[in-house]
Structure formats: structure tokens, C-alpha cells
Amino acid sequence: MKMKKTRWGRARFGGGAVALWSAALGIGLVFSAGLGGLFSWLGGGGNPLLEFTVMAFCTLPVTSAFGWGMLVDRSTLAGAPDKPEDSVESAWYDKAASGAFGDILLVGGLGSVAFTFTRLEADPSLALACVVGFAMLDFAARYLWLKKAAV
Structure with a gap:
């Protein structure tokens, strides 16, 4: 059975793009919260809640993309080379x-x-x-x- 190739791909663990992006966003939220917590703990500046929120919000796109890269099945990406x-x-x-x-x-x-x-x-x-x-x-x-x- 041949898998349909899409722009965003499918998850390695099964499921479609929605499952892939949901899991990637979950990974992104965990990593962003960790980075926000570390930043506010090491920041020592003004408002720790504000530092946490800004850092978590700014790193969320990157950490979510990291999660997507870990979970995507390359064979389902349109235009991706086989090897x-x-x-x-x-x-x-x-x-x-x-x-x-x-x-x-x-x-x-x-x-x-x-x-x-x-x-x-x-x-x-x-x-x-x-x-x-x-x-x-x-x-x-x-x-x-x-x-x-x-x-």
C-alpha cells in the first residue's frame, strides 16, 4: 500500500497530520516551559512570571518544529529525497x-x-x-x- 505524500507529512507512530502536529506541539510546550522556567530561574531580574511567559512564547515555534522533525515520517513528505x-x-x-x-x-x-x-x-x-x-x-x-x- 502506497502512502500519500503531503507537504507536512504523517507521524511515524501512525495517524495523520493532526496527530503529528498535536504531538509536536506537546513536545514544544514541554521544552518551551522548561526553557522558560530555566530562564526565569537564572534571570534574577524583575518579574519571574513575565520572564517565563516571554521565553516560553518565543521558543514555542522552534521547539514545536523540533518535535515535528523528530516525529515526521520522511517517506510521507512530498518532495523529500528517498536517500x-x-x-x-x-x-x-x-x-x-x-x-x-x-x-x-x-x-x-x-x-x-x-x-x-x-x-x-x-x-x-x-x-x-x-x-x-x-x-x-x-x-x-x-x-x-x-x-x-x-x-
């Missing part, structure tokens, strides 16, 4: 990530040697931010290079 891991973009991603990982190991190793022999000191958060920034730029450059070479 997304076999796409050309996935191959570019894998190549760019593996190359960037090698570069991070090289730069990290050379950087630690340089810091050791020169007795330089740096704030750990700044050093980690630089490494992460380098990794993101390296990955983006490699991905865009592979994309441009394929065209």
Missing part, C-alpha cells in the same frame, strides 16, 4: 568535513608546539574561539570550493 545521505551535497559535506578535520589537527598541533616553545599564554576561551572560528571558515571554504568545482 538524502546519497546526495551530491552530502558527498561535498563529507569531503569538506574530513579535510577540515585534518587541518584542525595540523593547526592545533603546530599551535601547541608554538605556544610551548615560545612560552606564550592565551585565555583558553579566546584560544578555543579561534580554533572553532578557523574550523568553521575552513569547512565553509572547502564546501564552497567543492560546490564550485562541480558546476
